[in-house]
Every structure is written in structure tokens, then in C-alpha cells.
Amino acid sequence: EAEVAQSPRYKITEKSQAVAFWCDPISGHATLYWYRQILGQGPELLVQFQDESVVDDSQLPKDRFSAERLKGVDSTLKIQPAELGDSAMYLCASSTRGLAGDTGELFFGEGSRLTVL
Amino acid sequence: AQSVTQLDSQVPVFEEAPVELRCNYSSSVSVYLFWYVQYPNQGLQLLLKYLSGSTLVKGINGFEAEFNKSQTSFHLRKPSVHISDTAEYFCAVTYSGGYQKVTFGTGTKLQVIP
Numbered sequence: 001e002a003e004v005a006q007s008p009r010y011k012i013t014e015k016s017q018a019v020a021f022w023c024d025p026i027s028g029h030a031t032l033y034w035y036r037q038i039l040g041q042g043p044e045l046l047v048q049f050q051d052e053s054v055v056d057d058s059q060l061p062k063d064r065f066s067a068e069r070l071k072g073v074d075s076t077l078k079i080q081p082a083e084l085g086d087s088a089m090y091l092c093a094s095s096t097r098g099l100a101g102d103t104g105e106l107f108f109g110e111g112s113r114l115t116v117l
Numbered sequence: 118a119q120s121v122t123q124l125d126s127q128v129p130v131f132e133e134a135p136v137e138l139r140c141n142y143s144s145s146v147s148v149y150l151f152w153y154v155q156y157p158n159q160g161l162q163l164l165l166k167y168l169s170g171s172t173l174v175k176g177i178n179g180f181e182a183e184f185n186k187s188q189t190s191f192h193l194r195k196p197s198v199h200i201s202d203t204a205e206y207f208c209a210v211t212y213s214g215g216y217q218k219v220t221f222g223t224g225t226k227l228q229v230i231p
Contacts, residue, residue, distance in 0.1 A: 004160075031216065042123075042207055042221035043161070055216045091160055097216050103168055104149040104211045106219055108160030 002026040006109035018080035021112045025094030035091040123222035138193040140208030150191040151209040
């Protein structure tokens with residue numbers, strides 16, 4: 001069964017350092033999402049891509065966060081510099097949004113848990 | 118803008134007892150509704166979804182949900198819970214069509230007590 005791949009699963013870093021997360025969506029899924037989930041809360045959308053274009057990044061803290069999906073396939077989310085408040089689970093998901101037969105269902109990876117010390 | 122409210126942050130229930138997890142949404146247009154489950158340190162997995170048609174939706178692991186348009190609710194139910202159902206459950210909403218984002222509730226932790 002096809003899955004969304006994410007790495008690393010766990011990352012510990014010191015504040016002010018740079019950190020990057022990688023996501024490879026299910027093949028054929030044009031839409032890719034990055035969500036941030038703080039402990040005890042629901043996922044919050046950071047950025048949504050349709051192919052290589054950003055559809056929604058209204059909640060992305062652009063002073064320190066960046067995301068790219070250069071060839072419309074895999075994606076990287078970067079934080080520089082990391083702050084204590086960035087400690088969270090970073091979830092990547094993909095879907096068939098915008099394609100015929102789309103049901104709005106998201107397919108999630110296992111997530112990348114970030115701890116900033 | 119669409120939003121989702123999950124009224125209970127934690128729900129303890131004894132094994133083999135029934136459970137209902139509540140979800141209300143706000144939207145004035147046609148929506149798709151979802152319930153996802155998350156086990157510790159894992160991503161979210163779809164339990165069930167409502168797109169249209171029958172208001173009673175059945176999902177995996179014996180869960181079901183009922184769409185109530187007049188009350189803008191989509192409550193999740195299971196007639197008899199098992200220890201393995203201990204997890205966090207998220208209700209989510211999106212608009213049908215296009216590239217609309219999916220909005221999640223704050224989650225309900227279901228704790229099944231032996």
C-alpha cells in the first residue's frame with residue numbers, strides 16, 4: 001500500500017539552529033500539505049501545495065519557515081532559526097484535491113517530531 | 118471560514134461500554150466531514166468520511182458517525198469499545214471541490230479503562 005514518507009522521525013536541536021524536514025507524497029497526489037501539531041492540539045495547516053505552486057501559506061511564519069516543492073513531487077520544510085516554541089510534530093499529508101473523484105481525504109505520513117532545546 | 122469544535126478534550130470510558138465523541142462544524146455551504154484517529158507518535162489515519170447521501174456513515178474498527186445538517190454535527194459513536202481504541206480522535210471539515218484546505222478540531226482523547 002502506498003504511503004507518505006517523512007524524515008527524520010525525530011529531531012532534537014538547539015535554538016537558533018537550522019532544521020529541515022522532508023516529505024515524499026503518494027505517487028500521483030498533486031496536493032501536498034505541511035501541518036504543525038503542538039502537543040495536545042489539533043493539526044494546524046502551515047502550507048498547501050498544488051503541484052509545485054503554493055495554494056495557501058497564510059499560517060506559515062515566513063520570517064523563519066520556508067517550504068518548497070520544486071518538481072511538484074517531494075517537499076522540504078525548513079526552519080531557521082529554530083525557537084523553543086517550534087517544538088511540535090510536523091505532519092506531511094497528500095491528497096488528490098483538484099482531481100476528478102477527489103473526496104478530500106488526506107493521507108498522512110508518520111510525522112517528524114521536533115524538540116528544540 | 119470553516120471551523121470545527123470538539124466539545125470534549127478527554128473521554129474516559131470502560132471497556133465494552135458505548136462511546137460518543139462530539140463534533141460540531143460551522144459552514145454555510147456543502148462540506149465534506151471526516152474523523153481521523155491518531156495513535157501516540159504516529160500520523161493520522163482516516164476512520165470514516167461523509168461526502169453526501171446517507172447520513173449514517175460506517176467506518177473502520179466498528180466506528181460510525183451521523184451527519185446532522187440541522188444541528189451542524191457529526192458525532193462519532195461505537196457501541197462497544199476495546200482497549201485498542203485508546204487514541205486521540207480528530208474531526209475535520211473541508212468544502213467540496215477545488216483546493217479548499219482541511220480544518221481540524223482540537224481533538225478528543227479517548228481513554229478506555231479495563
